[in-house]
Amino acid sequence: MNNNSKAARIAIYAGLILWLLINLFPVYWMFTFSLKNNAEIFGQNVVGLPQHWLWSNYTSALKTGKMGIYFLNSVIVAFSTILITLVAAVMATYALSRLIWKRRKAMNKFFMLGLTIPIHASIVPVYVTLSRMHMLNTYWALIIPYAAFSLSMAILVCTGFMNEIPFDLDEAACIDGCSVWGIFLRIIVPLMRPAVATVGIYTFLQCWNELMFANIFISKTALKTLPVGVQALSGQYTTEWGPIGAALVLATFPTLLVYVFLSKRIQESFIAGAIKG
Amino acid sequence: MNRMYGNKLHILIFLLPALLLFCGILIAPIGASFYYSLFEWNGMSADKTFVGLANYKEVFTSIDIGFMKALRNSLLLALLSVFLQLPLALLLALTLGKKVKGERVFLSVYFMPVLISTVVIGQLWLKIYNPEYGILNVFLRAIGLEKWTRIWLGTKETALGAVFVPTLWQYVGYHMLLLYAGVKSVPGELREAAMLDGATDGQVNRFIVLPYIKPIIRISVIFAVTGSLKSFDMIYVLTNGGPLRSTQVPSTLMIEMLFLRNRYGMGSTIAVLLIVLCFLFALIISALFKQED
Amino acid sequence: MKKITAIALALVIALGMFAGCSGNKKESEEKTITLWCIATESDANHKAYEQAIDEYQKAHPGVKIEWEAFENQSYKTKIKAAMSDPDTLPDIFFTWAGAFLGDFAAAEAAYCLDDAYKAHKDALPEKMLANSTYNGKHYGVPLTYNFVGMFANMDLLAQAGWDHVPETYEDLTACCDALLAKGIIPFGCAGKETWCVTEYLEPIILKTIGYQDLNEVFAGRATWNNEGIASSVATLQDMIDKGYFDPNGTALSNDEVKANFLAGKTAFYQNGTWNCGEVNDADFNAQLCLFPVMDSAKATYGQLIGGPSDTLAVSSHSKQKELAAEVAFELGKSICHYAYLIGSGLPAWTPDYDVSAVKPMVIAAGDMAVKSDGMVLFGDTAMSADPANTYLSYVDKVYGKEIDGAGFIAGLAKDLQ
Numbered sequence: 001m002n003n004n005s006k007a008a009r010i011a012i013y014a015g016l017i018l019w020l021l022i023n024l025f026p027v028y029w030m031f032t033f034s035l036k037n038n039a040e041i042f043g044q045n046v047v048g049l050p051q052h053w054l055w056s057n058y059t060s061a062l063k064t065g066k067m068g069i070y071f072l073n074s075v076i077v078a079f080s081t082i083l084i085t086l087v088a089a090v091m092a093t094y095a096l097s098r099l100i101w102k103r104r105k106a107m108n109k110f111f112m113l114g115l116t117i118p119i120h121a122s123i124v125p126v127y128v129t130l131s132r133m134h135m136l137n138t139y140w141a142l143i144i145p146y147a148a149f150s151l152s153m154a155i156l157v158c159t160g161f162m163n164e165i166p167f168d169l170d171e172a173a174c175i176d177g178c179s180v181w182g183i184f185l186r187i188i189v190p191l192m193r194p195a196v197a198t199v200g201i202y203t204f205l206q207c208w209n210e211l212m213f214a215n216i217f218i219s220k221t222a223l224k225t226l227p228v229g230v231q232a233l234s235g236q237y238t239t240e241w242g243p244i245g246a247a248l249v250l251a252t253f254p255t256l257l258v259y260v261f262l263s264k265r266i267q268e269s270f271i272a273g274a275i276k277g
Numbered sequence: 278m279n280r281m282y283g284n285k286l287h288i289l290i291f292l293l294p295a296l297l298l299f300c301g302i303l304i305a306p307i308g309a310s311f312y313y314s315l316f317e318w319n320g321m322s323a324d325k326t327f328v329g330l331a332n333y334k335e336v337f338t339s340i341d342i343g344f345m346k347a348l349r350n351s352l353l354l355a356l357l358s359v360f361l362q363l364p365l366a367l368l369l370a371l372t373l374g375k376k377v378k379g380e381r382v383f384l385s386v387y388f389m390p391v392l393i394s395t396v397v398i399g400q401l402w403l404k405i406y407n408p409e410y411g412i413l414n415v416f417l418r419a420i421g422l423e424k425w426t427r428i429w430l431g432t433k434e435t436a437l438g439a440v441f442v443p444t445l446w447q448y449v450g451y452h453m454l455l456l457y458a459g460v461k462s463v464p465g466e467l468r469e470a471a472m473l474d475g476a477t478d479g480q481v482n483r484f485i486v487l488p489y490i491k492p493i494i495r496i497s498v499i500f501a502v503t504g505s506l507k508s509f510d511m512i513y514v515l516t517n518g519g520p521l522r523s524t525q526v527p528s529t530l531m532i533e534m535l536f537l538r539n540r541y542g543m544g545s546t547i548a549v550l551l552i553v554l555c556f557l558f559a560l561i562i563s564a565l566f567k568q569e570d
Numbered sequence: 571m572k573k574i575t576a577i578a579l580a581l582v583i584a585l586g587m588f589a590g591c592s593g594n595k596k597e598s599e600e601k602t603i604t605l606w607c608i609a610t611e612s613d614a615n616h617k618a619y620e621q622a623i624d625e626y627q628k629a630h631p632g633v634k635i636e637w638e639a640f641e642n643q644s645y646k647t648k649i650k651a652a653m654s655d656p657d658t659l660p661d662i663f664f665t666w667a668g669a670f671l672g673d674f675a676a677a678e679a680a681y682c683l684d685d686a687y688k689a690h691k692d693a694l695p696e697k698m699l700a701n702s703t704y705n706g707k708h709y710g711v712p713l714t715y716n717f718v719g720m721f722a723n724m725d726l727l728a729q730a731g732w733d734h735v736p737e738t739y740e741d742l743t744a745c746c747d748a749l750l751a752k753g754i755i756p757f758g759c760a761g762k763e764t765w766c767v768t769e770y771l772e773p774i775i776l777k778t779i780g781y782q783d784l785n786e787v788f789a790g791r792a793t794w795n796n797e798g799i800a801s802s803v804a805t806l807q808d809m810i811d812k813g814y815f816d817p818n819g820t821a822l823s824n825d826e827v828k829a830n831f832l833a834g835k836t837a838f839y840q841n842g843t844w845n846c847g848e849v850n851d852a853d854f855n856a857q858l859c860l861f862p863v864m865d866s867a868k869a870t871y872g873q874l875i876g877g878p879s880d881t882l883a884v885s886s887h888s889k890q891k892e893l894a895a896e897v898a899f900e901l902g903k904s905i906c907h908y909a910y911l912i913g914s915g916l917p918a919w920t921p922d923y924d925v926s927a928v929k930p931m932v933i934a935a936g937d938m939a940v941k942s943d944g945m946v947l948f949g950d951t952a953m954s955a956d957p958a959n960t961y962l963s964y965v966d967k968v969y970g971k972e973i974d975g976a977g978f979i980a981g982l983a984k985d986l987q
Contacts, residue, residue, distance in 0.1 A: 012372055016383055019369065022446070023386050027393075029412060030401050042410045064611060084298075092295035099291065100283045111295070114303055116499075116555040118507035120528045121548040124320075124535060124654050125306030131655040148302035151295055170282075180287045209395045211510045212532075215644050216651045219606070219660075227396040231514065234400050235641040236612040238825035241404060248397050255392050263385040270388075271458035319955075321653050321677035341960060341985055408818040431761055431821025433970065517643070520761060520820055521970040522963070536650040539673060539955040 027252070034058070034245030041241050057242035058250070061233065065243065067250045069222060070229035074208060077142045077225055082203045084147040089154035089199060090192055094184055096155070097162050098170065108159075114152030119145075120212050130217060141217035142225065146210065150203040157202065161195040161272075162188065197269035208255070226251045307552060313545040320541035332546040343522055344530060344547065348554075351526040354441055355505035355558075362445045363497055366452035371482055373453075374460030384457065388450040395447065399514030402443040406430050406515075430516055433523035440515050440524050444508065452497045459490030495566040502562060503555045527551045601890060603897050604660035605637040605882075608645045612825065614844055614914035615713075615880075615905070622904035626897065633897065653679060659885040661894040662901070667701035667710055667881045668947055669954035674883060675709045681884040683708045686895035693903060698878050698918040701947060710881035711902035714915025716842045717876025717939060718769050718948075724855040726754050726837040735859040737871070739805075742862055746814045749837050757809070758827040758836040759969070761820035764962040765950060766827070767969045769841050772875045772949055773861040775802040780868035781944035788952040794982035798865065800975030803968050805864065810971070820970075842876070843935040847913020850931035858934050872943040878918045879951050957986050 033041045034057055035050040045051055061067045095101075096108050126145055127136075135141045165188065173183045211227040218224055224232075233247045259266060281287075314332055318325035336344045369387060373380050390398065405411050406429040414426040429439040463486050471481050487494075509528040512518065518525040518533070527547055535544030605623075609615040616639070623635050638660075640648055645664075652658045656679045665671045665680075674680040687694070687708050694712070702710025722735050730748035746756040760766040776784050779798035786792035787799070809815065816836055819827055824841070831839035832852050839845070840861065849856045863869050882898045884891060907923060909915040913932045916939055939945075950958040964982055967973045973981065 012377070016369075016372065016377065020383060020386050023390060023450070026401055026405065026446075027389070029405075033404070046410075046412060046415050088294040088298055091291045091293075095288050095291035098282065099288050100279060101285070101288050107292070111299060113556070114299060116503050116552075116559045117303055117307070118503075118509075118528065118551055118555060120507070120509050120531065121551045122303065122306035122310060124541075124544075124651065125309035126302055127651050128309075128655050129301065129306065131658050136658055144298065145302050148298040151299055155295070174281065180281055180284065184291075205391065209510065211396050211513065216648055219638050219648070221638060227394055227510075230394070230396050230400060231644075232610070232641055234403075235825075236610055238612070238823055239829035241410075244400065244404075248400055251397050252393050256389065259385075259389065259392055263388075264381070267384065267388060267454060270454055319673065319677075320650065321673055321679065323677070341963075406821070408821050428818055428821045431818070516762075519966070521966055521972055532647065533959070536647040537955065538959045539650070 027256075030245055030248050030252075033241055034249045035242070036245075037242055038240060054242055057246040060237075060243040061246035061250055064236070065229065065233040065247050066221065066224075067226075067229060067233070067247050070224055070226045071250065071254065073139070073223055074226040077139055077146070078204050078207045080139065080143045081146040081150065081207045082200045084143060085150045085154045085203050086196060086199055088147065089151055089158050090189065090195070091184075092151075093155050093158035093162050094188060097159050098188070099180075108155075111152050111155050114149065115156070117149075119149050119210065123212060123216065126213075127216060136217055137220050137223065139223065142207070142210075142214055145213055145217075146203070146207040150199075150206050153202050153206075154199045157198050157272075158192065158195050161192055161198075165191050194269070194272065197265065198272050201266055201269055307549070310545040310548045310552075313542055314549050316542045318541045319539040320535065320544075321539065325542070328542070332542050333550075336543065336546050336550065342530070342534075342543070343525060344527070344550075346522060347525040347527050347530045350437060350524065351506050351508060353437065354444070354508060354526070355502045357441055358445070358448075358501040358505050359498055362449055363452055363494075363501055365445075366449050366497070367456050367494075369449070369453045370456035370460050371486065373457055374463075374486075375478070384454070388454050390447045390449075391451045391454075393447070395510040396514055398443055398447050399511050403430070403515060406439055431520055433521045436516055436520055436523045440512055443515070444511050447511075448501075448504070452501070455493055455497055456490060459493040460486055463489045491566065495562065498566075499559050499562050502558050506551065506555050506558065527554075600634050601632060601893060602634045602636055603662060603890070603894055605635055605662040605664075605901075606645070606649065606660045607637065607639050607664035608642050609664075610639045610641055613639070614848060614912065615909055618905045618908035618912055618914060621908045622901050625904060626900055633893070635897065635901075653677070656885070656887045659887055661888040661890065662882055662884055662898050665710065665881050665883045666951050667712065667877075667879045668951040669958065670951065671702050671710050671881060671883055672704055673955065675704045675707075679886055680709045681886040681888065681891050681895060683711065683884065683895055683898070686892070686899055690899050690903070692920075693922065694899075694919050701878055701951075702881050702883075710883050711898045712878040712918035713880040713882065713902050713906050714844070714909050715876065715878035715918050715939070716844050716880075716915055717874040717935075717942075717945065718773050718840060718861075719843050719846075719858045719935060719938070720773075720838055720840045720861055721831065721845065721849045722857045722859055723831070723834060723837050723852075724857050726834065726854075728855075730754065730837075735857055737859075737862055739862045739864055743809075743812075746809070746812070746837075750813060755816045755836045756814040757838050757840065758816045758822075758830050759819045759840075760822050760824040760827040761966075761969055762822060763824050764966050764969075765948075766824050766841065767965050768949055768962070769875075771802065771806055771965055771968065772946075773840065774805050774864065775799050776873055776875055776946060777861055777869045777871075778802045778805075778864040780865075781873045781946045783868065784946045788946065788949050790953075790957075790987065793987060794979050796979060798868070800979045802864070803975035803978045806968065807971060807974065810969070843916060843932075843939075844909075844914045846931045846935050847929055850913055850929040856931065858931050858938070860938070870943045872938070872941055874939065874942045874945045875948060876939075877945050877947045879948065880915065953986075960985050 029047065032049055035053050037054055040051060096104050130136050130141050135144065169187050170183050173187050178186065209227065211231065214225045214228045230247055230251050234244045237243045315327060315329060316325040317328045336342060373383055405413050408414060408428045413429065417426045427435050429435050467485050468481060471485050507528065508526055512524055512526055512529055516524045518529040528551065531544050531547040534540045534547060607619060609619040623637060627633065627635060649663060659679065665674065671680060684707055698712045699708050702708060702712060726749065727745065730745065730752050732745050732748065736742040736745045749756045759770055778801060779796060783792060787794060787796065828839060828845065830836055832848065834854055846858065860871060863871050882902050884894045884898050888894045903919050906917050906919045910917040910921065911927055913929045916936050950962055953961055961982065964978055968978055
């Protein structure tokens with residue numbers, strides 16, 4: 001290996017490591033300042049590990065900030081949304097890619113419109129719709145819109161996976177006397193398992209992040225989700241950074257922890273989604 | 278088989294849940310928004326005045342509303358996204374795609390910010406940018422670049438850039454992973470054949486890998502552009518459109534019209550335009566990529 | 571059989587999503603009144619609400635008050651969104667008097683409180699209802715009233731050689747120059763929240779053109795094209811140019827700016843008298859004063875920007891309007907009581923309790939209000955939503971130095987009249 005390529009390799013690694021640090025440092029900083037008091041954050045010890053580990057910041061975030069409840073709400077909303085999105089998407093995909101009818105291509109395009117529609121653009125009409133259905137101030141007020149907005153991506157991903165299931169299987173099952181529902185539930189649904197993870201992750205990201213709907217459709221503290229909670233808490237502790245840091249960590253680390261253990265699976269399903277989509 | 282699969286009732290039942298959700302929550306509200314965009318209405322009183330397309334005319338001409346400025350800002354975000362964020366993501370993907378040591382670690386860490394809620398990232402960067410105590414200015418002071426310190430989010434010259442950086446930071450990993458998957462799917466034989474012909478790394482990337490992953494680049498570009506047009510959460514948390522509207526984008530403007538100025542018709546107009554624009558850009562980008570083929 | 575089960579399953583899934591979620595309408599003896607407000611835990615009024623609500627529930631075991639507090643900005647969004655289906659409004663909601671409540675009254679979403687007011691006439695002077703009265707009908711229960719004051723850190727002033735607050739503009743500039751010479755920043759102002767800039771600009775305009783003229787301008791009866799307003803803008807921009815304002819303020823929220831003042835980082839803080847309690851309790855010697863007179867031919871020192879603005883209103887879509895109205899008055903009185911004691915506002919209701927514990931700075935503020943030569947309601951409260959936001963965007967441009975005085979009056983004259 002000549003010097004030139006060695007230097008190139010070093011440059012490549014330096015670049016990769018630099019970007020690695022740029023990704024890690026804000027998270028590291030967030031974690032350390034969540035355990036400090038203002039005196040440390042504001043001067044004495046800006047980037048080091050905390051001198052006095054101030055766990056009381058976490059007590060504030062959990063008690064006053066109610067981060068525990070918000071986290072639980074976010075989890076409930078996210079998983080219900082994923083479930084509903086999956087059911088609706090797999091059923092629709094079956095109709096769109098297996099069943100035979102004239103306008104299914106057009107219908108598929110119609111569903112794909114949803115990929116570009118911004119979620120905020122329909123906030124007031126959606127509010128009125130939800131209110132008419134008496135869903136405001138329930139988990140449904142978030143689950144239904146989130147599921148609707150995740151649907152297009154889910155159908156796109158599911159179509160990719162379903163097209164890989166050989167049509168022979170359907171035919172064989174049909175000859176064995178299976179009904180449409182039999183084929184769907186016994187052949188298709190079990191083979192769609194890999195799509196679950198992919199759709200799940202896309203949907204999860206969508207509902208885990210959303211702020212505006214959550215802010216307007218939910219008024220009861222007991223039902224608020226993490227983004228709203230984080231935003232409210234930082235409004236309350238504008239000048240005391242420790243508890244805000246603690247709330248940010250509480251909102252982030254559980255997902256990151258899951259990611260550490262499942263990173264490969266998560267990335268794989270993500271990649272599968274992109275390629276299939 | 279065909280008769281069974283052609284049964285209209287079955288088709289309807291299978292489509293029903295998705296159709297209900299999709300039409301009830303996405304399509305019908307757009308119709309409602311379009312309807313309201315034809316009125317001058319404060320969203321409260323019983324009487325609304327039909328004004329036809331007057332709101333559309335006003336939104337494009339009124340400097341006070343500043344829609345064109347908001348649109349320009351979000352298009353600027355889109356440009357930066359396509360020409361800064363995507364190349365960076367592509368560079369990372371290409372580098373990681375050719376068997377680097379610690380590939381998995383790099384990949385996992387680069388993707389990590391995607392999993393953090395935008396509000397959390399926004400709040401975190403709010404602290405990073407704090408003029409007095411934020412680590413950005415603290416760092417600049419520490420390395421003797423006192424004169425480079427800025428009131429990042431409070432100066433109209435720097436605010437838009439300062440809003441863009443966390444967005445870039447958050448989604449580079451997303452695009453990188455998509456592109457990385459593409460790079461990895463390039464058949465080994467193609468690569469080896471080119472190498473045997475004496476192609477350099479750069480040439481392999483240029484003539485083998487890039488053409489191969491073009492469909493993924495197209496998806497990335499569409500996501501980056503429509504994502505920029507839709508951007509809301511990060512800006513809402515960091516600046517809410519200020520200072521002096523220098524970071525105003527169509528969605529923050531829409532919220533201002535709907536809820537602060539009681540101009541329901543105008544807010545709906547912006548909503549409709551936002552949808553049309555996102556759709557239009559997706560079409561244009563697809564067409565551009567097709568044309569190249 | 572399987573087919574039927576499967577179809578049933580699909581239908582249940584489809585319908586269940588939409589039907590299985592109606593709210594539980596439990597009939598019980600206890601009546602529940604819902605209340606939305608902006609008294610979040612960091613808000614000075616939070617304790618006042620908490621105590622008032624606690625007390626009310628103890629005295630009325632049959633009534634339960636469910637209250638939710640939202641951060642100011644998201645509250646405005648929420649309450650307006652609720653108006654798109656007025657049935658989703660809470661029974662009682664916090665509102666600003668003036669145009670904000672006026673929109674609700676005009677849309678018949680606020681319930682007329684004339685009947686309920688009769689029982690409280692003695693405790694609540696009618697003039698306190700002036701800003702929440704439309705077409706001769708009362709729509710709001712005022713809690714407190716406030717005006718814009720200039721809080722001074724006398725310890726910092728002493729360091730710059732001043733033992734009293736500046737009483738003329740020449741004094742003020744001399745004092746600020748002396749402070750700057752000592753390395754002390756005179757003022758802090760939150761550029762992130764434009765209403766904070768108006769707390770600086772409006773008193774200057776007031777002290778230049780006088781309260782009668784300013785009132786006419788805010789009410790839209792006189793033109794913005796007024797040389798006095800242009801020169802006021804020039805005065806503010808001159809102060810900014812001289813470095814009297816903390817430049818970091820442009821990126822900060824009001825809470826952060828206030829914290830800087832309370833931590834002794836700026837010498838002055840000009841904001842509402844709802845801060846009196848907190849400033850009074852700061853660990854430095856603090857004093858409340860007013861922005862000096864700019865044109866003594868038109869204005870006097872005692873003129874104030876302010877008035878009763880914090881208000882409770884009752885939704886006309888409430889299923890229990892009479893009860894809600896009664897609760898609103900009882901709570902209003904009680905919140906006013908505790909807010910006065912905390913120092914987060916001056917009492918709109920005549921105190922009928924021991925006031926010996928009221929903080930000195932609050933008493934001083936009350937004196938100023940009583941002796942006031944004339945009050946003008948905050949500009950963005952006086953104007954209705956669209957013009958108010960146009961006005962705010964112009965104030966923003968003044969603070970960001972995008973326009974000068976001439977541009978300010980010309981622009982507003984064009985856009986608002």
